[in-house]
Amino acid sequence: MSNPDPVDIFRIEAAELLEQMEQGLLDLEHRLDDRTLVDAVFRALHTLKGSGAMFGFDRLAAFTHHCETAFDRVRKGLAEATPELVSAVLDARDHMRALVEDPSGDHADEERYLLERLQAAVSGAAPLPVASPADGPVAAAVPASPTTWCIRFSLPENTLVNGTNPLSFLDELRAMGECRVVADRSALPPLEKLDPTALYLAWEVTLTTDRSRADIEDVFLFVMDDMTLTIEAQADSASTPEPGPSATISADGPLAIATEPSPDRPAPEATARPANDTADPRLRRKVESVRVPAERLDELMDRVGELVIVQSRLQQIAATSSDMGLRTVSEEMERLCSELRVTMMVLRMVPVATLFDRYRRLVHDLQRDTGKKIELSTDGESTEMDKTVIERLADPLVHLVRNAADHGLEPAEARAAAGKPEAGSIRLSARQTGGEVIISVTDDGRGIDRARVRTKAEAAGLIQPGTTIADQDLLQLIFQPGFSTASSVTNLSGRGVGMDVVKKAIESLHGSIDLTSRPGEGSTVSLRIPLTLAIIDGLLVRVGEGHYVIPLPAVEECIEISQEEDLRSRGRAFLSLRDTLVPFIRLRELFATSTKPDPYQKMVVVSTGDEHVGLIVDQIIGHHQTVIKSMSKLHEDVTAFSGATILGDGSVALILDVANLISLGQEQEAQLRAIA
Amino acid sequence: MNKPALKTKDVQDAPIEEIEALTFEIGGETFALEAAIVREILDLLPETIVPGSRPFVNAVINFRGKVIPLADIRVAMGMPTVATTIDSRIVVVEMDFDGMPTLVGLRTDKVNEVTALSMVGSEPPPRVGLRWPPQFIECLIHRGGTFIIFPDLKAIFASTGRSSQPD
Secondary structure (H helix, E strand, O other): OOOOOHHHHHHHHHHHHHHHHHHHHHHHHHOOOOHHHHHHHHHHHHHHHHHHHHOOOHHHHHHHHHHHHHHHHHHOOOOOOOHHHHHHHHHHHHHHHHHHHOOOOOOHHHHHHHHHHHHHHHHHOOOOOOOOOOOOHHHHOOOOOOEEEEEEEEOOHHHOOOOOOHHHHHHHHHHHOEEEEEEEOOOOOOHHHOOOOOOOOEEEEEEEEOOOHHHHHHHOOOOOOOOEEEEEEOOOOOOOOOOOOOHHHHHOOHHHOOOOOOOOOOOHHHHHOOOOOOOOHHHHOOOOOOOOOHHHHHHHHHHHHHHHHHHHHHHHHHHOOOOHHHHHHHHHHHHHHHHHHHHHHHHOEEEOHHHHHHHHHHHHHHHHHHOOOEEEEEEOOOOEEEHHHHHHHHHHHHHHHHHHHHHHOOOHHHHHHOOOOOOEEEEEEEEEEOOEEEEEEEEOOOOOOHHHHHHHHHHOOOOOOOOOOOHHHHHHHHHOOOOOOOOOOOOOOOOOOOHHHHHHHHHHOOOEEEEEEEOOOEEEEEEEEEOOOOEEEEEEEEEOOEEEEEEHHHEEEEEEOOHHHHHHOOOOOEEEEOOEEEEEEEHHHHOOOOOOOOOOOEEEEEEEOOEEEEEEEOEEEEEEEEEOEOOOHHHOOOOOEEEEEEOOOOOEEEEEOHHHHHHHHHHHHHHHHHHO | OOOOHHHHHHOOOOOOOEEEEEEEEEOOEEEEEEHHHEEEEEEOOOOEEOOOOOHHHOEEEEEOOEEEEEEOHHHHOOOOOOOOOOOOEEEEEEEEEOOEEEEEEEEEOEEEEEEEEEOOOEEOOOOOOOOOOHHHEEEEEEEOOEEEEEEOHHHHHHOOOOOOOOO
16 A cells, blocks of 8 residues: 555556646647647657656557657647647547556557548648748747857756756757856755755756757756746857856856746747636646545544544533633634534535536537537536535436437537527536535527427326326426437437436435426526535434434425324324325334324425425424435345434434435325225 | 454364454353454443334444444344343444445443354254254354354344244
8 A cells, every 4th residue: 555556656647647638639629729738738748658658658658659749740830730630639549548558458450540540630731831930930930040049947956856867958958059068056065965866956058059949948848847947049149258167157046047038939938838818727727636545535534523523522511511721622622623524525525627627528529420510618617516426427417418419409500590500509517506516518409399208208108198297397207217309319329328327326416407498499407416425414303212314405394283283184194285285204103113202293394306295203403414424234224214424412313315205105195095 | 352363264274273252141141253353342332223124233323433233133033132231232343245344233241251262162053952043153162061152143134134033
């Protein structure tokens, strides 16, 4: 555990690089002349090639090399970035992933095909730097006569540890022309403090060359983010003042010299990093992060749970004590504990952007497969959700996006005929309301064809022919197993698996699905998902001597039952509530409680969607923030409870499984109807 | 206690000589469990009854912030229930269910000791003449004129919980 396999580390790194590459390519697709993106993709390719070779992934390195070469040509202005190139490299990226995962597999055919495509894409673009001087800033900036440059650079101390050899930069510079190198030793510490693995030197290089400034910058391309670099053209190359071996440089501490921007080119930092406003937010969001196995977080969560329990015991002792000091400490403990709990919750949260990013590629592929033009827009990516929830949403959302692209959006001709823009739009949005996050997939396609849904449902025996059915109920039918309205089965969707799988997945997250659709204008599927699986808002109730938690989102209302009503409803299992009959379950009977019932019984009406059931309890205690603990395998057969939680006094309360209780109520009702 | 007691199983000279076991009493009988699976011995804790569960695992307890089931061998074996005493303890064991390590508490009347038990004199439960369902017993070990019962926890937990003994 302490020493992970280096190959595994490489795999993680490779996955990140491939991810960066994919996002860069997808952005590039929209902004083909954005040099920043070209550079970003190039760097990802280059790093992947380098570390691949280092860890023995030779085929990966060899294959990546071709893509790198292609991108290098684009970077140098020798070729143009084209949609074909982007698409070819995207497919090549998938192949790279295969090579990372299974380096020994047989990939020869795939490789040949991809390289041919790549070749075609690069040679297809006009390789004429002269023809488009404006597009190729590098090529355009080549100065005709030799210039003398003064280059000062310093690298971070840990450069050598990272495996970068500064001498290689000097060698590259020397290869460009006449070169004079002076080392700046001013930062060198006394011998006893010297760390042999640290880099203390900086360099000043006087280089006379006919190469451009951009060429010189390229030498430092891969270290540019961390280093200090200044490149100045000497005004008069003949009378260059030779700086003394270290005297002048060390005097003013040249390590921090800011880059002097030249008038016609952006500063090197600006080329290396995306400009803040235009570039993709993903590239900007490089915050330092630590990978932690989820179970360690769970362990920590357990510890916090125990701490909260101990704290509440301390609080109880302090409340009965007259010791002011003890009371103060107890209050402080309480505040710290609640803060700690909030922090723990936040630790598990990740922005929805990590989820939405995956669908950009999906949409790219869907465009190719459906032949439809699709614009994907996203909204509310910064909304945060529990990581486990996000992982479990990934597949259902794939189904929904596919459905929108395949069934929702019309082909281009039909869109033109309906007066819609040629490109169909699919929108992914996320927003938080209270303890829920609503994620919706919206398309501007043809909407759901009610008549077809009805025909299908009748054919499948889901509804009786000719029944009147509310619009929402009709739409909900598409979530039934085996239902599909696509008249032709495509390889994308339409196999009739999908929507019911989506529904199941969402329900397993304690979420729900809303569907709205206007004929001709498009559909929206909204998933309402609780923020986290680890904690819910609950209503704490007492039945006999036991405490139970009812998930608050399911609670509709609480009613006190008068004694007459209580007597009248004996022997029946439903009450009339504002002219509707609500079936109810006496939890005392269900749980076989042997204590005396409280004189005033309360009813908590719970629902999922349109189905209600009343749960009769002895006492409603109040709101309770519930940390959910799952029940063990030994209690798997108990359907009335979905989990357990620990109360402030350390005792355990069970969490009622509302969906199961409702179906129990429904059964009861059906039985009673049958008798009546 | 830390030594994995059944390690000798892997060694070539097959017959297990001795195992480290925790002995405890339920209903006047002495039971034993392999010490390696025992995590902790607790004083009685507040129990929460789980309505609708199988009778021999009818409750859960809060064990260091975890909610773990509390099982009762007495109920599984069809022995009469008695009131708890000052000696009553909960023995927490770790068991594997479908690849998931699971903690389970066991109600006991009294915990005796961790001791080395000679497995030489062990024998399978007799088919007849036993007060308890034989499928719940792994083996019986003779010691000092009496015998110690090794319950088969897996079989107990896998059962439906309705004791097959008429009484």
